Amino acid sequence: xxxxxxxxxxxxxxxxxxxxxxxxxxxxxxxxxxxxxxxxxxxxxxxxxxxxxxxxxxxxxxxxxxxxxxxxxxxxxxxxxxxxxxxxxxxxxxxxxxxxxxxxxxxxxxxxxxxxxxxxxxxxxxxxxxxxxxxxxxxxxxxxxxxxxxxxxxxxxxxxxxxxxxxxxxxxxxxxxxxxxxxxxxxxxxxxxxxxxxxxxxxxxxxxxxxxxxxxxxxxxxxxxxxxxxxxxxxxxxx
Amino acid sequence: xxxxxxxxxxxxxxxxxxxxxxxxxxxxxxxxxxxxxxxxxxxxxxxxxxxxxxxxxxxxxxxxxxxxxxxxxxxxxxxxxxxxxxxxxxxxxxxxxxxxxxxxxxxxxxxxxxxxxxxxxxxxxxxxxxxxxxxxxxxxxxxxxxxxxxxxxxxxxxxxxxxxxxxxxxxxxxxxxxxxxxxxxxxxxxxxxxxxxxxxxxxxxxxxxxxxxxxxxxxxxxxxxxxxxxxxxxxxxxxxxxxxxxxxxxxxxxxxxxxxxxxxxxxxxxxxxxxxxxxxxxxxxxxxxxxxxxxxxxxxxxxxxxxxxxxxxxxxxxxxxxxxxxxxxxxxxxxxxxxxxxxxxxxxxxxxxxxxxxxxxxxxxxxxxxxxxxxxxxxxxxxxxxxxxxxxxxxxxxxxxxxxxxxxxxxxxxxxxxxxxxxxxxxxxxxxxxxxxxxxxxxxxxxxxxxxxxxxxxx
Numbered sequence: 055x056x057x058x059x060x061x062x063x064x065x066x067x068x069x070x071x072x073x074x075x076x077x078x079x080x081x082x083x084x085x086x087x088x089x090x091x092x093x094x095x096x097x098x099x100x101x102x103x104x105x106x107x108x109x110x111x112x113x114x115x116x117x118x119x120x121x122x123x124x125x126x127x128x129x130x131x132x133x134x135x136x137x138x139x140x141x142x143x144x145x146x147x148x149x150x151x152x153x154x155x156x157x158x159x160x161x162x163x164x165x166x167x168x169x170x171x172x173x174x175x176x177x178x179x180x181x182x183x184x185x186x187x188x189x190x191x192x193x194x195x196x197x198x199x200x201x202x203x204x205x206x207x208x209x210x211x212x213x214x215x216x217x218x219x220x221x222x223x224x225x226x227x228x229x230x231x232x233x234x235x236x237x238x239x240x241x242x243x244x245x246x247x248x249x250x251x252x253x254x255x256x257x258x259x260x261x262x263x264x265x266x267x268x269x270x271x272x273x274x275x276x277x278x279x280x281x282x283x284x285x286x287x288x289x290x291x292x293x
Numbered sequence: 294x295x296x297x298x299x300x301x302x303x304x305x306x307x308x309x310x311x312x313x314x315x316x317x318x319x320x321x322x323x324x325x326x327x328x329x330x331x332x333x334x335x336x337x338x339x340x341x342x343x344x345x346x347x348x349x350x351x352x353x354x355x356x357x358x359x360x361x362x363x364x365x366x367x368x369x370x371x372x373x374x375x376x377x378x379x380x381x382x383x384x385x386x387x388x389x390x391x392x393x394x395x396x397x398x399x400x401x402x403x404x405x406x407x408x409x410x411x412x413x414x415x416x417x418x419x420x421x422x423x424x425x426x427x428x429x430x431x432x433x434x435x436x437x438x439x440x441x442x443x444x445x446x447x448x449x450x451x452x453x454x455x456x457x458x459x460x461x462x463x464x465x466x467x468x469x470x471x472x473x474x475x476x477x478x479x480x481x482x483x484x485x486x487x488x489x490x491x492x493x494x495x496x497x498x499x500x501x502x503x504x505x506x507x508x509x510x511x512x513x514x515x516x517x518x519x520x521x522x523x524x525x526x527x528x529x530x531x532x533x534x535x536x537x538x539x540x541x542x543x544x545x546x547x548x549x550x551x552x553x554x555x556x557x558x559x560x561x562x563x564x565x566x567x568x569x570x571x572x573x574x575x576x577x578x579x580x581x582x583x584x585x586x587x588x589x590x591x592x593x594x595x596x597x598x599x600x601x602x603x604x605x606x607x608x609x610x611x612x613x614x615x616x617x618x619x620x621x622x623x624x625x626x627x628x629x630x631x632x633x634x635x636x637x638x639x640x641x642x643x644x645x646x647x648x649x650x651x652x653x654x655x656x657x658x659x660x661x662x663x664x665x666x667x668x669x670x671x672x673x674x675x676x677x678x679x680x681x682x683x684x685x686x687x688x689x690x691x692x693x694x695x696x697x698x699x700x701x702x703x704x705x706x707x708x709x710x711x712x713x714x715x716x717x718x719x720x721x722x723x724x725x726x727x728x729x730x731x732x733x734x735x736x737x738x739x740x741x742x743x744x745x746x747x748x749x750x751x752x
Contacts, residue, residue, distance in 0.1 A: 061741050061742070063702070063708070065741065066708065066740045066741045066742055067708070067716065067736055067737065067740055068734065068735065068736055068737060069737070070737045070739070070740060070741035070744050071737075073741045074741070074744070074748065089745055091705065091742060091745065091746075092705050093705070094701075094702045094703070094704075094705055094708055095702045097702070099698065100695050100698060100699065101675070102656065102675065102678070103678065103682075103691070103695060104675070104678030104679045104680075104681055104682035104683075104687065105682055105687075105691075105692075105695040106679050106682075108695045108696065108698065108699040111699055111703060112699060112702040112703060115702070115703055143672075191655070191656070191657040191658055191659070195657070195658040195659070195661075195662055196658065222659075223615055223657075223659075224615045224655050224657035224659070226615070226655055227655060228654065228655025228656055228657070229655075229656075230652070231652065231653070231654065231655045231656070232655075232726075232727065233724050233726040233727055234652055234653075234726075235302070235305065235616075235652070235653050236726040236727070236729060236730070237305060237306040237309045237310065238305055238309045238616055238619050238620060238653065239655070240309075240729075240730040240731070241309035241310065241315075241619045242615050242616075242619060242655070243731075267734070268731065270732065271727070271728075271730075271731025271732045271733075271734070272730065272731050272732075273732075274731070274732030275730055275731050275732050
C-alpha cells in the first residue's frame, strides 16, 4: 500500500526522529512510504490566529502537494483534524471544494491509520515500565480517536498502561494560547502533569507532539521524573 | 492591548495560580459532573433530542420577528403589556416608569442574567428602590456585593464556610451555621420582602410564541413568589429566548434541567400567560414583558454567529471549560462568562474590547461537545478571531508575522534555512512567555526534510 506521509512543520523542525520512527513502523506494516519533499505546513497556525487568507494560501499548497496521494498519514491528530474539519470552511464555494472532501477522506492520524485502515495493532515493540496515555483534544474531539492508541500500546511488551484522572481534559497547549495566555496554559499543564504523576507512570504518551512539547517543557521546568513520548517512538522501540 | 484585555490578563494570572479557588471550583463542578450522566439516562436518544432542540431554536431564530409578534398578539389579548427595548437604557427607563406609577419602594426579583446585563439593581438603588435578590445564590452574591460568578450557580466559588462567615458579617448570625440553617435565615428575611414588595421582576427561560406565555425554571419557588405575589410583575427577557410552541417545552425542560443542574426536570416550572384574569384567585394585577435586544440583533445579523442565539443558558459549557475552571467567572468581567460569554460578548458590546476572550481558549472543543443545543462554540471563537483580523484589529507585529509565516510556508527551501542553534536562539528569545515556566525548545540541527535524502542514500 502506498502511503504519503505528512510531517507537520514543527515536527519537521523539532522532532525529526519521531517522524523517522513513524516511517519505520509504517514500513514494517508493509507500506510503501512516500515523502513529498515540497511539503511544509497544513495551514492551521494562521487559521487559528484568525488570519484565514494567509492560511488559505498554505492550505492550497497542501492540497496541491498531496493531490496524488492515496493515503496521507501524519503523526499529529491536530493537523489531521484541521485538514478534515476546517478546510471545508476555507474552500466552501470554490473550485477546490471536491478536492477538499477527497483529501479529508484519505487523511489519517498515524495510530488510527494502523488500527482502522491497516487493521494492525502489534509491531513487536518493547518498553519496560508504567505509562499513561494523554488524549489530545484534536485526537479525541476532532478525529474521534480513543481506543486505537490504547490498543496499540496494550500490545507493547513490558508496558503497563494506567489511566489518569480527567484524561479528556485539555493539557493547555492550544497553539498561540500557550504564549498569549501563558499563566492559564501553565496552570492547565500543572493539573495534567499532576494527574499523570499520580498514576505512578514513568512515561506520558500521546498522539500529538504539540501537547507533549508543552507538557515536557513544564515537566523539565519542575524537574519531575516523567518522560514524554510520541506513540511512534514507543511502537518503534525495541526492534 | 486594550484596557479590558490587560485587566483580563492580570486577573487570569492571579486566579490561575490560586489553589484554593481551584479546589472550590473543582469540588462544585465535580458534584455537577457526577449527576449529569445520570440525568442523561432519561433520554432514549440523547443526540436526536439535542438535534431536535437545535432545529426548534433554528426555526425560532430564523423567524424571530414573526415569533415575537405572535407572542405579543397572544399575550396582549389577555391584558399583558409588551415593551420593546433596543438598549439597556430603554429597558431601565421602562422599569423606572412602571415603578413610579406603582409607587414602588421594595422590589423582589428572581434570578435573571438579563437584569445583570442591564445592571438593574444598581439602577434601582439610585432611584431609592430596594431591589432584593430572592434566589439563594443571588442573595448571597448581593449580600457580598459581587456579581454572579456563574450563570446558573451564582455563588459557585464560595464554600459553605464562606457563606456562614458572610451571613455572620452582614446579618449578625452565628458564624457556624450549617447550610440548612443558613437557608432558613435567608427564607425568613426573604418572606418579609415578598410581602412588602409592590413589584416583582423575573427573567424568563423561554418565550413561548404560539400561546403568548413565558416559562420560568427554578429550584426554590422564589420566582413563582416573585411573579405571583406582588401586584405588578415585570419579566425582562432577551429576544433570543423564543421557542415556537408550547409543545417544545417537552424537549427543552428536561434538556435544560439535565445540562444545567443534572436534574431530570427542575423543581418548579411555571408558565405565565399574563396578569390575573377575571374569576382567577391569584396572580398580579399587571404584567409587563420587556423584550431586550441590547446587541442581540448584531449576532442575528451575522449568519455565522447567529447560532449563538440558540443558547438556553444552561451553563454546561462553563462547567466543561478548562479555562473557566482555572480563571473563574469574575475574571472575564462580562455578564456572560465561559465559552458562550467569550463568543457573544464581542458582538453584544465592542469587538475591540472583548476580542481577547476569543483568544483566551485552547480550542479544546469540550464546550461544543457538551452544548445541549449543539452550538459550535469553539468554531465561533475562531470566527471571532477571524472577524477581529478582518476588522483590522490585529497588531502590526502580528500582521507582519503571519505574512512572513505565509512566505516561509509556501517555500520549502526557506524552512530548511539556518541550523538548530540559530533557531533555538531566535525562538527561545522571541517567545520568552514560553520559557518562563517551561523548559527551552530544542530545534533539531537538521530538519526532517533535510535528513530524508541522507537516510535514503540520496544525500
